[in-house]
Amino acid sequence: xxxxxxxxxxxxxxxxLAVRAQEVLSQNDMGGWTRAAPxxxxxxxxxxxxFIAVGLAHLDTRRAAQELRTLFAHQWKTGKxxxxxxxxxxxxxxxxxxxxxxxxxxxxxxxxxxxxxxxxLCQPPVHAIAAxxxxxxxxxxxxxxxxxxxxxxxxxxxxxxxxxRYLVTFRDPExxxxxxxxxxxxxxxxxxxxxxxALAAVEVGEMSTYPRxxxxxxxxxxxxPASADYDRYLWLVKLIKRAGCDxxxxxxxxxxxxxxxxxxxxxxxxxxxxxxxAEVVEASDEERDLIDGWAGRGRQGxxxxxxxxxxxxxxxxxxxxxxxxxxTVAGFAPLVAGRQSPERLAALLGxxxxxxxxxxxxLRWPLPPSTSPNETGxxxxxxxxxxxWPVVNWxxxxxxxxxxxxxxxxxxxxxxxxxxxxxxxxxxxxxxTGEPLGSNSQSWTAAxxxxxxxxxxxxxxxxxx
Ligand code: 2M8
Numbered sequence: 001x002x003x004x005x006x007x008x009x010x011x012x013x014x015x016x017l018a019v020r021a022q023e024v025l026s027q028n029d030m031g032g033w034t035r036a037a038p039x040x041x042x043x044x045x046x047x048x049x050x051f052i053a054v055g056l057a058h059l060d061t062r063r064a065a066q067e068l069r070t071l072f073a074h075q076w077k078t079g080k081x082x083x084x085x086x087x088x089x090x091x092x093x094x095x096x097x098x099x100x101x102x103x104x105x106x107x108x109x110x111x112x113x114x115x116x117x118x119x120x121l122c123q124p125p126v127h128a129i130a131a132x133x134x135x136x137x138x139x140x141x142x143x144x145x146x147x148x149x150x151x152x153x154x155x156x157x158x159x160x161x162x163x164x165r166y167l168v169t170f171r172d173p174e175x176x177x178x179x180x181x182x183x184x185x186x187x188x189x190x191x192x193x194x195x196x197x198a199l200a201a202v203e204v205g206e207m208s209t210y211p212r213x214x215x216x217x218x219x220x221x222x223x224x225p226a227s228a229d230y231d232r233y234l235w236l237v238k239l240i241k242r243a244g245c246d247x248x249x250x251x252x253x254x255x256x257x258x259x260x261x262x263x264x265x266x267x268x269x270x271x272x273x274x275x276x277x278a279e280v281v282e283a284s285d286e287e288r289d290l291i292d293g294w295a296g297r298g299r300q301g302x303x304x305x306x307x308x309x310x311x312x313x314x315x316x317x318x319x320x321x322x323x324x325x326x327x328t329v330a331g332f333a334p335l336v337a338g339r340q341s342p343e344r345l346a347a348l349l350g351x352x353x354x355x356x357x358x359x360x361x362x363l364r365w366p367l368p369p370s371t372s373p374n375e376t377g378x379x380x381x382x383x384x385x386x387x388x389w390p391v392v393n394w395x396x397x398x399x400x401x402x403x404x405x406x407x408x409x410x411x412x413x414x415x416x417x418x419x420x421x422x423x424x425x426x427x428x429x430x431x432x433t434g435e436p437l438g439s440n441s442q443s444w445t446a447a448x449x450x451x452x453x454x455x456x457x458x459x460x461x462x463x464x465x
Contacts, residue, residue, distance in 0.1 A: 055447025079166030177301025193377025
């Protein structure tokens with residue numbers, strides 16, 4: 001990948017940070033795709049790749065497009081984009097459950113040719129947002145790059161459309177506007193207290209022992225999900241495999257079926273991005289109406305999940321038939337979906353600034369912990385149960401900008417940049433001490449840094465030359 005030199009004026013004195021971010025992405029670059037992290041995550045993850053493409057768009061739009069192209073080359077016939085594409089060259093014993101465990105997915109008539117194998121789960125659909133970012137970045141480049149970018153949009157648009165169609169059909173047979181997940185891994189916020197109640201109802205059956213390679217790559221096991229969580233994750237995988245990775249069979253029999261509000265909100269925002277792409281590629285009016293309808297239905301679905309007392313949106317457990325009451329960053333889903341009424345926006349912003357989230361007096365940086373410190377399931381060092389995640393801060397920053405909240409967005413951006421300048425390119429951070437946790441040199445942390453430092457240059461022609 002080419003190393004790009006940006007004018008000092010764009011980088012606000014944070015040249016070192018930009019250089020380090022480029023280095024992280026180039027160390028994790030595997031050719032046409034990027035591993036999520038050097039040792040803990042040696043494969044291609046779906047939503048990581050989308051965020052990575054957002055960062056790469058500032059360095060090399062062609063390489064950014066390739067990131068998405070490689071991922072979408074493994075799209076299933078149903079339109080599903082798999083949550084992991086397994087790297088055949090990953091060192092043995094580096095990640096579990098790996099390709100061998102998921103090879104069953106290749107037996108599904110809907111699976112793409114293998115190897116490389118894929119999992120049969122999916123993750124939040126950030127991809128259309130990333131594809132649009134690539135197009136915006138190409139706008140400031142030479143004509144050849146712009147031509148390549150429009151050709152890329154023409155190529156990826158039908159794939160994105162099929163991906164979103166999959167989510168609104170297979171994953172929402174109720175036409176609720178909300179996407180169903182059948183594994184916490186699909187949410188991207190794996191061990192969040194969001195899932196505690198629904199997981200507690202899953203009875204783990206007979207299972208053979210399994211390795212926890214992930215624990216080799218962190219300083220302390222408390223940074224990763226507990227054994228009881230992992231048992232349930234692997235039991236759910238076993239049931240999914242037993243159902244032949246068949247969507248309808250899973251829907252009928254699976255003990256964990258949840259409407260995920262954050263994933264659904266990301267889909268609303270991604271549908272808006274897809275509408276912009278549809279405009280560029282001159283898609284038919286019929287398709288544009290369809291996408292617009294999906295976005296509208298998504299907003300209505302989220303509206304029904306609003307909890308007046310918590311001032312947050314709540315996931316819904318389809319098996320138990322009740323909302324999952326947990327105060328986590330996912331509750332800001334309507335902010336991510338966008339276009340909220342002034343009252344709803346004020347309630348969301350009030351909650352975000354409150355002592356339950358970014359206004360908590362003990363925080364090292366005023367950034368929202370993944371789970372509210374006031375929540376019983378909060379744990380400051382454990383993965384999605386409390387630490388601050390740069391990638392979530394990016395989502396909130398981007399959503400605040402879209403909501404016209406430039407001042408708040410800028411406060412998040414600056415604090416997040418300060419956090420990473422001071423504490424490193426970690427996967428996540430202890431919210432009270434700022435201690436870096438999880439993996440070092442996490443790709444999407446580097447990617448969002450680049451976007452934070454360089455996205456203004458997209459609006460100033462010639463700046464990113
Ligand atoms: C984490 O998830 C994987 C399983 O997919 C894991 O813990 O092994 C999550 O943070 C997820 O959101 C992320 O995409 C993945 C790779 O960064 O790691």
